[in-house]
Amino acid sequence: MKDASFAEFLLIRIDRSADQPMNRQIYLIIRDAILARLLPVGFRMPSTRELAKGLGMSRNTVTYGYDQLMAEGYLESRTGAGTYVADTVPDQFSQRQFPKAAAPDGPELSARGAKLIAQAGASDLQWGAFMPGVPDVTQFPHRVWSRLQNKHWRRSRAELLTYGGAGGHAPLREAIAEHLRIARSVNCRAEQVIITTGTHQSLDVVVKLLGEVGDSAWIEDPCYWGTRSVLESTSIKPVAIPVDDEGLALQRADLRRPPRFICVTPSHQYPLGMVMSLSRRRLLLEYAATQKAWIIEDDYDSEFRYGSRPLASLQGMDRHDRVLYMGTFSKTLFPGLRVGFIVVPESLAAAVSTAVSELYRGSQGFLQAVLADFMNEGHFASHVRRMSILYAERLQALRSAIEGHFGDSMAAIGDEAGLHLVLRLPPGSNDVAISRAARAAGIIARPLSGYYAGPDTARSGLLLGYACVPVEQIRSAFDTLAAIIREHCGMPFIGSCSIPVPPAYGTLPLRSASPRSRAPS
Amino acid sequence: MKDASFAEFLLIRIDRSADQPMNRQIYLIIRDAILARLLPVGFRMPSTRELAKGLGMSRNTVTYGYDQLMAEGYLESRTGAGTYVADTVPDQFSQRQFPKAAAPDGPELSARGAKLIAQAGASDLQWGAFMPGVPDVTQFPHRVWSRLQNKHWRRSRAELLTYGGAGGHAPLREAIAEHLRIARSVNCRAEQVIITTGTHQSLDVVVKLLGEVGDSAWIEDPCYWGTRSVLESTSIKPVAIPVDDEGLALQRADLRRPPRFICVTPSHQYPLGMVMSLSRRRLLLEYAATQKAWIIEDDYDSEFRYGSRPLASLQGMDRHDRVLYMGTFSKTLFPGLRVGFIVVPESLAAAVSTAVSELYRGSQGFLQAVLADFMNEGHFASHVRRMSILYAERLQALRSAIEGHFGDSMAAIGDEAGLHLVLRLPPGSNDVAISRAARAAGIIARPLSGYYAGPDTARSGLLLGYACVPVEQIRSAFDTLAAIIREHCGMPFIGSCSIPVPPAYGTLPLRSASPRSRAPS
Known part of the structure; x- marks a missing residue:
C-alpha cells in the first residue's frame, strides 16, 4: 500500500x-x-x-x-x-498448537444455565392487576424516607458508604430482632440477624455454607419458583413433597431418606396459603433435630393477616437450633428496596456473616441505616398497619367480584393472609392458556400449575394478587378475567354458575381442618 | 398438677x-x-x-x-x-423409626462452606489508611444525589419500586453503554449491558449460566480474593496462572488444557498493577475464540489513571464475542451503592438478563433511575475528574513518604492507575507479621502474599490504598508503618536506607518493559 x-x-x-x-x-x-x-x-x-x-x-x-x-x-x-x-x-504459541475445542458449535449455555433459563419463573411484568406477591409500592411514605436519608447524608459517615461487613448495620439488626421477637415470636438476639439483599441471597448463602454439591432439599409441591432456582443454581437437588391442608404431607418412605434442608412456608404456604399444623411442625422439628437437617423457614408475608390471630413462627418453637428463618422487606415496604434478612442459630452467626461479606461484599450500609431509623421511629409498624387495612378492603373487593361471577362454584383459597389468593379452576382446565389469554387482555393471572414440580401433581388455578390493585380497578379487571375463564372452562352463564365444586377437592379440605390438628389460618 | x-x-x-x-x-x-x-x-x-x-x-x-x-x-x-x-x-412417625443421622456431631459447615470461611479475604475494616480498593466516599456529591432522588420520589413510578427485571433500568443501561464506548473503547449497545449489584454478582451469574460444576477457570496469580471465592462457591475450579510484567504468563502445558473461563484484569492487574501487553491480549483473544472459552475482563478501577493515556479494554479488541466485560461503580462513586454491570455478547444478553431476575430478582430500579440521571447530567464524569486530581495528590504524598523513608531501596509498583500501590518487601520478609503489627498500631496494610494461590509463588509486599486517606494523614500514617517495616526487616536507619533492591526483582522488570511488548502502564 x-x-x-x-x-x-x-x-x-x-x-x-x-x-x-x-x-x-x-x-x-x-x-x-x-x-x-x-x-x-x-x-x-x-x-x-x-x-x-x-x-x-x-x-x-x-x-x-x-x-x-x-x-x-x-x-x-x-x-x-x-x-x-x-x-x-x-506467534510464540501458534494457533495450530491449540487443541480443537471439544464442542466447536454446541450450545453456549451450560446444562445448569440452560435449565435455569428453560424453567424461568420470574414474570416480565411486576405491577398491575393481579400480580401476586407485590405490595402497593405507591403508598410507601417516601417523604418520611427522604427526610431520614437527608439526615444520614448530613452526617456523612464513611463506614455506611464503603463495603459492608459483619452481618449488616448493627442498629438495623437490633430493630429487626425486636420486631421479630414481638410480632413473630422468633427467638433471637440481634447478633443472629444477618442482613441480605433478599430471600434469594439468604437462601443462597446458607445452602452454600451448609450444603455440599449434590445434597438434597425437600421443597413443597407446589412452591415458590425462586426456591427451586436458587437451590439448583447452588447444586442442591430439590425433592418435591406434596402438601395437604396441614403442610408437607410426608410419607414414611420420605423420612427414610433424610435431606440436608427442609424448605417450608409454615405461616402461609406459597402459593396455596394454608398454615402448617402444629403436629406437622413438631414432626419437622423433631425430625430435623434427630437427622441434623436444617429447616429453612420462609416467612415472606405473614405480617398481613386478615381477621385471624398472628401466628408464631416455626423458629420460635425450635429447641434444637435447627431452623434458619428468612424474612424480607419486599412485601412490607417495597421489593425494589432489596433488603431481606436471615436469622440463624448463634453458633452459625459468625460464619454466615463472614460468608455474606465474602460472597456478596455485604449490602448497602447507608440504606440499612435509613431503614433502622424508619423502624425505630415507628414508621414501619404504622405502614404495615395502614397497608393491612387497605389490603383487607382490596381482598374483600376481589372476593365479592369472584362471588358475583361464580357464586360458590369456584373456590378462592389462601385468602386469610398475605397479598394474593388462589382461584381454583375445574380439573382439566388449562390455566396456562387462560393466563395467556388474560395477559393478552392486559391482566396478569399466573397459572397455579406452573408452581408444581411437574404435570403429575399439578392442579389448575390462578394466583391473583390484589395488594397492588386499587379497589375501583379490581371489579373491572376481574370482569375481564371472568369472561376469559368462562370461555375457557365452558361456563356460559354470567352471575350464577352451575358447575359444582369438583369432587377431587373434597379430599383436600383446605379451609375446614379441625382446630385440633392445625394452627389457625 | x-x-x-x-x-x-x-x-x-x-x-x-x-x-x-x-x-x-x-x-x-x-x-x-x-x-x-x-x-x-x-x-x-x-x-x-x-x-x-x-x-x-x-x-x-x-x-x-x-x-x-x-x-x-x-x-x-x-x-x-x-x-x-x-x-x-x-407420634404417627415415631422418632424411633427415623434413621440415625450419618454424622451426629460432626462439623456443621459443608466442605465448601468451611473452605470459604477458612480462606475468607474480606477485611473487617473497610476504611482508613491504607485500605486498598476504597475511594474517598466522603467526597461523594450527596446534595446532587438527594436532589435527583427527591425528583424521582415525586414522580412515584411503581415500576421502579417493584421487582426489577429485563437487565435493569433502560436509561441506566444506555448511559453506561455510552460511557464505556467513549472512555473504555468497549464495543456495545445498551441491550448488552446488564445491571447487577456488583462484580461478585456479575461473576456469579455468568459462571452459573455458562459453566458446569467442575469446569475450570484460569485466574491470575496473584489475584483478587473475591474472584476465587465466587468461583469456588459456584463449583468452578480456579487454576492459578502466574503473572509476569505482561500479564498471564502462560506455558504451553497450560494451553493444552483449555479452561472454560479466563479471568483477567488487563487494564490494571489486581493487585500488582501492570497492564497486559498487546501480544498477550491477542493471544488470549485468539485462544478463547479457538477453544470457545470465555474471557472475563474485570475492569475495576481504570477510570483513574495518573499521567498516562487511558487504555482500550480487551473487550473492544475482540472480534469473536468471547469477552464478558465487568465494571463497577464501587470505585468511581462508593462501594455501598452496590451497583455494577456486565457487558455480554448480544447472543447472551437475553439469557443473562433472565438469569439475573431469576437468581437475584433484579436489583434496585429506583436507585438505577437516580444513577442514570446522575450520569446523564454529567455528575459522574465530573466526579471522576475531581477524584482523579485528588487521588493523584494523595498518590504523590505516599510516593514521597516512601522515598523519604526508603529512598530507592524499596520499590512501589502499580502506581500509575487505580486506588492503591504495592510496596514490595525484601524476599523472606514476613508481610503477614508486618500487617498484623501495623493493624495493632491502627494502620491497615494488607499483605501481598495473601493474594497468591499458595506459599510457593507468594511474594512479600504490602497493598497500600491512598485514595481514602487525606494528604495530611498520609505522611504520619506512613511514618508509623515505616518504623514497623524497618523493625521487621532489620533496617535500622531512618531516612536513607542502604539495602539494595533484591536481585530477584531484576527478573521481573515491571516498570521497564519495552513499548513493543506491552501497552502503556
Missing part, C-alpha cells in the same frame, strides 16, 4: 456524519486493520505530514491516532527510520 | 421485671411446658377464673393466653367439659 492509497484506504472508511471525532476514527480504523492483519507486521506507515496532506486534514488529527497506537503497542518508531506496524502477533 | 400448684408453676416462671406483657408470658410458659411434655396430652387445664384467682391477676390476662394456645392448636376445649392439652405429638 502506497502512501496515497493508504490515505484512500482511510478515506473510504471514515464516516464524516458520525458523532465520533475524526482523530478517534483514524485510530480505530488503523487499529482494526492491524488486528485483522490487513496491515502486516513491519509495514511502514506514511509520515503524519504526508498522511494529513493525503486526507486533507490537520496534522494534529493524524498525530493523535499515531500516538495512541504507539502507546498501545500497535506501532513502533525506529529512530530516524519512520514508523512501523509492530510485531504483536502472538 | 392441681389447680393451685399449676398457678404456682406459672408464678415461679413469671418475670415481673421483664418488658414482656404478663398475658404473653403466660402464653409462652404454658406453650413451652406443652412442647417439653411437662404438661402431657389430655392434661385438664384449670378454668381461666380459677387460674386468674390463683395468680392474683385479672381474668382477661389469663384468657388471652388460653385463646392464643387454642388458636394455635396447643389446647382444645371439649364442650361443657373444660380445656385440655391437645394431642399434637407427632
Whole structure:
C-alpha cells in the first residue's frame, strides 16, 4: 500500500456524519486493520505530514491516532527510520498448537444455565392487576424516607458508604430482632440477624455454607419458583413433597431418606396459603433435630393477616437450633428496596456473616441505616398497619367480584393472609392458556400449575394478587378475567354458575381442618 | 398438677421485671411446658377464673393466653367439659423409626462452606489508611444525589419500586453503554449491558449460566480474593496462572488444557498493577475464540489513571464475542451503592438478563433511575475528574513518604492507575507479621502474599490504598508503618536506607518493559 492509497484506504472508511471525532476514527480504523492483519507486521506507515496532506486534514488529527497506537503497542518508531506496524502477533504459541475445542458449535449455555433459563419463573411484568406477591409500592411514605436519608447524608459517615461487613448495620439488626421477637415470636438476639439483599441471597448463602454439591432439599409441591432456582443454581437437588391442608404431607418412605434442608412456608404456604399444623411442625422439628437437617423457614408475608390471630413462627418453637428463618422487606415496604434478612442459630452467626461479606461484599450500609431509623421511629409498624387495612378492603373487593361471577362454584383459597389468593379452576382446565389469554387482555393471572414440580401433581388455578390493585380497578379487571375463564372452562352463564365444586377437592379440605390438628389460618 | 400448684408453676416462671406483657408470658410458659411434655396430652387445664384467682391477676390476662394456645392448636376445649392439652405429638412417625443421622456431631459447615470461611479475604475494616480498593466516599456529591432522588420520589413510578427485571433500568443501561464506548473503547449497545449489584454478582451469574460444576477457570496469580471465592462457591475450579510484567504468563502445558473461563484484569492487574501487553491480549483473544472459552475482563478501577493515556479494554479488541466485560461503580462513586454491570455478547444478553431476575430478582430500579440521571447530567464524569486530581495528590504524598523513608531501596509498583500501590518487601520478609503489627498500631496494610494461590509463588509486599486517606494523614500514617517495616526487616536507619533492591526483582522488570511488548502502564 502506497502512501496515497493508504490515505484512500482511510478515506473510504471514515464516516464524516458520525458523532465520533475524526482523530478517534483514524485510530480505530488503523487499529482494526492491524488486528485483522490487513496491515502486516513491519509495514511502514506514511509520515503524519504526508498522511494529513493525503486526507486533507490537520496534522494534529493524524498525530493523535499515531500516538495512541504507539502507546498501545500497535506501532513502533525506529529512530530516524519512520514508523512501523509492530510485531504483536502472538506467534510464540501458534494457533495450530491449540487443541480443537471439544464442542466447536454446541450450545453456549451450560446444562445448569440452560435449565435455569428453560424453567424461568420470574414474570416480565411486576405491577398491575393481579400480580401476586407485590405490595402497593405507591403508598410507601417516601417523604418520611427522604427526610431520614437527608439526615444520614448530613452526617456523612464513611463506614455506611464503603463495603459492608459483619452481618449488616448493627442498629438495623437490633430493630429487626425486636420486631421479630414481638410480632413473630422468633427467638433471637440481634447478633443472629444477618442482613441480605433478599430471600434469594439468604437462601443462597446458607445452602452454600451448609450444603455440599449434590445434597438434597425437600421443597413443597407446589412452591415458590425462586426456591427451586436458587437451590439448583447452588447444586442442591430439590425433592418435591406434596402438601395437604396441614403442610408437607410426608410419607414414611420420605423420612427414610433424610435431606440436608427442609424448605417450608409454615405461616402461609406459597402459593396455596394454608398454615402448617402444629403436629406437622413438631414432626419437622423433631425430625430435623434427630437427622441434623436444617429447616429453612420462609416467612415472606405473614405480617398481613386478615381477621385471624398472628401466628408464631416455626423458629420460635425450635429447641434444637435447627431452623434458619428468612424474612424480607419486599412485601412490607417495597421489593425494589432489596433488603431481606436471615436469622440463624448463634453458633452459625459468625460464619454466615463472614460468608455474606465474602460472597456478596455485604449490602448497602447507608440504606440499612435509613431503614433502622424508619423502624425505630415507628414508621414501619404504622405502614404495615395502614397497608393491612387497605389490603383487607382490596381482598374483600376481589372476593365479592369472584362471588358475583361464580357464586360458590369456584373456590378462592389462601385468602386469610398475605397479598394474593388462589382461584381454583375445574380439573382439566388449562390455566396456562387462560393466563395467556388474560395477559393478552392486559391482566396478569399466573397459572397455579406452573408452581408444581411437574404435570403429575399439578392442579389448575390462578394466583391473583390484589395488594397492588386499587379497589375501583379490581371489579373491572376481574370482569375481564371472568369472561376469559368462562370461555375457557365452558361456563356460559354470567352471575350464577352451575358447575359444582369438583369432587377431587373434597379430599383436600383446605379451609375446614379441625382446630385440633392445625394452627389457625 | 392441681389447680393451685399449676398457678404456682406459672408464678415461679413469671418475670415481673421483664418488658414482656404478663398475658404473653403466660402464653409462652404454658406453650413451652406443652412442647417439653411437662404438661402431657389430655392434661385438664384449670378454668381461666380459677387460674386468674390463683395468680392474683385479672381474668382477661389469663384468657388471652388460653385463646392464643387454642388458636394455635396447643389446647382444645371439649364442650361443657373444660380445656385440655391437645394431642399434637407427632407420634404417627415415631422418632424411633427415623434413621440415625450419618454424622451426629460432626462439623456443621459443608466442605465448601468451611473452605470459604477458612480462606475468607474480606477485611473487617473497610476504611482508613491504607485500605486498598476504597475511594474517598466522603467526597461523594450527596446534595446532587438527594436532589435527583427527591425528583424521582415525586414522580412515584411503581415500576421502579417493584421487582426489577429485563437487565435493569433502560436509561441506566444506555448511559453506561455510552460511557464505556467513549472512555473504555468497549464495543456495545445498551441491550448488552446488564445491571447487577456488583462484580461478585456479575461473576456469579455468568459462571452459573455458562459453566458446569467442575469446569475450570484460569485466574491470575496473584489475584483478587473475591474472584476465587465466587468461583469456588459456584463449583468452578480456579487454576492459578502466574503473572509476569505482561500479564498471564502462560506455558504451553497450560494451553493444552483449555479452561472454560479466563479471568483477567488487563487494564490494571489486581493487585500488582501492570497492564497486559498487546501480544498477550491477542493471544488470549485468539485462544478463547479457538477453544470457545470465555474471557472475563474485570475492569475495576481504570477510570483513574495518573499521567498516562487511558487504555482500550480487551473487550473492544475482540472480534469473536468471547469477552464478558465487568465494571463497577464501587470505585468511581462508593462501594455501598452496590451497583455494577456486565457487558455480554448480544447472543447472551437475553439469557443473562433472565438469569439475573431469576437468581437475584433484579436489583434496585429506583436507585438505577437516580444513577442514570446522575450520569446523564454529567455528575459522574465530573466526579471522576475531581477524584482523579485528588487521588493523584494523595498518590504523590505516599510516593514521597516512601522515598523519604526508603529512598530507592524499596520499590512501589502499580502506581500509575487505580486506588492503591504495592510496596514490595525484601524476599523472606514476613508481610503477614508486618500487617498484623501495623493493624495493632491502627494502620491497615494488607499483605501481598495473601493474594497468591499458595506459599510457593507468594511474594512479600504490602497493598497500600491512598485514595481514602487525606494528604495530611498520609505522611504520619506512613511514618508509623515505616518504623514497623524497618523493625521487621532489620533496617535500622531512618531516612536513607542502604539495602539494595533484591536481585530477584531484576527478573521481573515491571516498570521497564519495552513499548513493543506491552501497552502503556
